[in-house]
Amino acid sequence: MKKVLIITYYWPPSGGAGVQRWLKFAKYLPELGWQPVILSVDPKYASYPQRDESLSAEVGTECLVYTTKSFELYNLYKLISGKKEVPYGGFANESKEGLLQKVSKFLRGNFLLPDPRKGWNKYALRKAIELIQELGIDTVVTTSPPHSTQLIGLKLKKQFNIRWIADLRDPWTDIYYYNQFHHTALARLIDRSYERNVIEKADVLVTVSEDVKRIFAEKSELQIAAKTVVIPNGFDEDDFRITNIPTDPKKIITYTGTISEAYDVDKLLDALARVNENLRSQLLIRFVGKVPPSVEQRFRDTGLDVELVGYVDHPKSIEYLLRSDLLLLVIPKVKNNRGILTGKFFEYLASQKPVLAIGPVVGDLAKIIHETNCGRIFDYNDPEGMLRFIHDKLDPVQVSSKTEKTGQYSRKELTRKIAELLEAKI
Incomplete structure (x- = not known):
């Protein structure tokens, strides 16, 4: 060779x-x-x-x-x-x-x-x-x-x-x-x-x-x-050939990776605080990765259950994606963020779970979300849209379907x- x-x-x-x-x-x-x-x-x-x-x-x-x-x-x-x-x-x-x-x-x-x-x-x-x-x-x-x-x-x-x-x-x-x-x-x-x-x-x-x-x-x-x-x-399709995935009693929104205090999640927190009572009793926010205590507390202040898993190896991270009902992705609100296309997004895509993304609604991430129909991306100041999406996808649960355009990634x-x-x- x-x-x-x-x-x-x-x-x-x-x-x-x-x-x-x-x-x-x-x-x-x-x-x-x-x-x-x-x-x-x-x-x-x-x-x-x-x-x-x-x-x-x-x-x-x-x-x-x-x-x-x-x-x-x-x-x-x-x-x-x-x-x-x-x-x-x-x-x-x-x-x-x-x-x-x-x-x-x-x-x-x-x-x-x-x-x-x-x-x-x-x-x-x-x-x-x-x-x-x-x-x-x-x-x-x-x-x-x-x-x-x-x-x-x-x-x-x-x-x-x-x-x-x-x-x-x-x-x-x-x-x-x-x-x-x-x-x-x-x-x-x-x-x-x-x-x-x-x-x-x-x-x-x-x-x-x-x-x-x-x-x-x-x-x-x-x-x-x-x-x-x-x-x-x-994403590597081999990573998703996991069997015997544990079931969770709650409906789970998962965020993987690092999230810092600089990430703009103010309106997301507003939306989560207004989730209806039926869904609120069933919902769990799960973080798989690094979360500062101040960010953790802000999510707990919504009144929802929050679980911190911490850093795990890659197979375990994939397992947590597959156990989720909705996946959360936040793009930093910074200059030139239209080109931020995180590696974890493609594993979100491969999991075939709905993706709630927050970031620039015109950009590389927004384009792929639209073409693959894997979820929605919302502006940082759109709590109403985020709330509707959460209710639509989790009350009742709807799983995203895999499209032909997913395979190119x-x-x-x-x-x-x-x-x-x-x-x-x-």
Whole structure:
């Protein structure tokens, strides 16, 4: 098989949505004639926001996996702060901003560019050079965040006559929490220079949504859009072949993943507080993931039952989706949020449960919800619409039907697009 070097910081036993994109592509690429050569960080040195040992079972025997050591400043932060977790999502998992957090954000935004995981780069670069030479590799994929990983691809492109595909799962200097890092003008200039060099020098850019494609295209006078391909996240049908799913006595609204105090759920809470008495007695709000105490209390103030499950491994997370009657998705109310297309949405889609989304009613998420008829997306200020939808779907329960358009977001189908990119010489 032809070999492709995939450089990714996140790889099992790392957990979370970021690891699954290339884990799933690597799973199906051998069927299409490509052998994935994975270069990642040694788990003993990594600073993962979450760990999920169950994902290690999905690494195929055809995958060649290499890891290197790293110098991880986030691990130093854990040691100093006494916290069990490293910060992620703009410190979204830390509910209170004390002096340590303020200083850490400033240091992160001005002295650790483009991000604190840059300490892995020198080790990864050395190993990547070795693999390219020993295995005769001529195609390299770098996937981010962390966006520091893209700088490895930039250096490899300068040193070798390789084809470089840069996969950017999130915006870079336009990520919604970017301003929390208090960059100086010089730091912003440096970071934007890194970003522009990557998008200009890569042979192909891959993004997860049309609006993220637009954001990167506007960064340069070159024709960036012409070499950019949108390949969204998706779902793996194998993950949903679960039997003996427990039944719950209540009707359940489930939210998976992290939700922070910055998420605008005011009108959703208004709607939940006005649920009719018949449904109120049967309803449970279940959070599977990280929830700050202040957000938990706001949901409890609606008078509904609330259950906090915490972080679970991926198979268990899928089980909770399948046990639900309605799935909740909230997009941060920030600039450029029309392009936010979270990985968990596609697993919501695959569960065939109705989706109540809150976010921009014109955007990439809204388009897919409309075309697949998997639910509804509501403006942040539409409690009446949210309330009607909750009653329509839960009183009585109505299950969304799977449509033909859902299948295009399966990981297997999306991997075909990746294989086409690897084959193309554009």
